[in-house]
Amino acid sequence: MTIRAVLIVNNHGKPRLTKFYSQLPSARQQALIRLIYRLVSKRPDGVCNFLDAPELTPLLPPPSDAVSFSSTSRTAPSSGSGSGSGSGTNTANAARRSTRGETSDRSNQDELRVIYRHYATLYFVFVVDQSESELGILDLIQVFVESLDRCFENVCELDLIFHFDEVHAILCELIQGGLVVETNINEIVSAAQTTSRARKTSAATTPGGGGLASFVPSATSNLSSLTPSSLNLGFPGSPGWGNGGSSSSSSGSGGGGGGGGIAWPKGTFMVDALANLGSQYLGGGSRGRGRYGR
Template sequence: MIKFILIVNKQGQTRLSRYYERLEIQKKTVLESEVIKLCLSRSKDQCSFVEYRDFKLVYRQYAALYIIVGVDESENEMAVFELIHNFVEVLDKYFSRVIMFNLDKVHIILDEMVLNGCAVETNKNRILAPLLVLDKVGSG
């Protein structure tokens, strides 16, 4: 099960966070700080799977952004690694450039892909369908 998803820039600033289990704000802040520091300090030669506390971190870097996913011990790291890549492909298909000004739409995409910490959809067209409807309603 996915516990959280973070999108972070190279400076270590959180651009998006989504938690799938309740956590106090203070604990989220500490968790994000430690997780970001751990992932960003690793070299490109090191594995993108890291054990941390009682769960695993799976991360990928795309240009100036890192996508970090915290999962429990039972989750398949390669499946999460591919889910991250699929997420980025969907973002690229929809936005083609700047995503940080459209965080509401990034949240919609993420909600279409992950529900209560479980990956529920990977088909790019199905993921984007609600956004395309919203875009038609908004421009019409």
């Protein structure tokens, strides 16, 4: 069938990447992560890197659109000079045996297997069914790790934490829907780097798409020119506070803060604290001091 899940867990059982290819509730996902970590963490380093895990089968069902690769045995019609009733009985018995064999093959394929590798402080774990090759999955884990290492230059646990979106993009280049789609490291790294460059270019060219960076002044800007009225912020204690915007205009849209800002309610602790900050750093004088000002 398919690969059921891909996990990266550190030595303390903290998940750094989780990808389940079946729709599961969050509580079951957490239970699976704990169970898989218990299975792989208690194994010594000298043993093989895959183990049968039938206890995972009821918790991790196959996807609804999973493709089954089980071979169906065909029963040849019986030939001979026997009577019609005898021939029909033999055919029925053969059909029942074939059905039992297919059911047995399907149940065997539904049993899950855990294949993992331990690198430094991280466990790379793949949960697969019986139709997958253990050695092939071990090679796939090596491809995944080398792709991460090329993209992040000596990848570490912190890279997985702070660049989780890029890690998921690299994994999607390897596996989609539980099926392996690419194993060439050069192709995987090239596609991941192209996606990263396109994302950065889009963020740089989108107006106002830079988040907090769009509000940070450049090194050549004059910091003294940044005032609450120019930033359209209605801080208590700032020039224009309580005048409904500019002092020369009395028909601003909405009363309250300077430069058409928010009409802050008076008499609360937070507003008084902001008034003190405005008085201290913006030169508002005693006009904006509240009952907590000095």
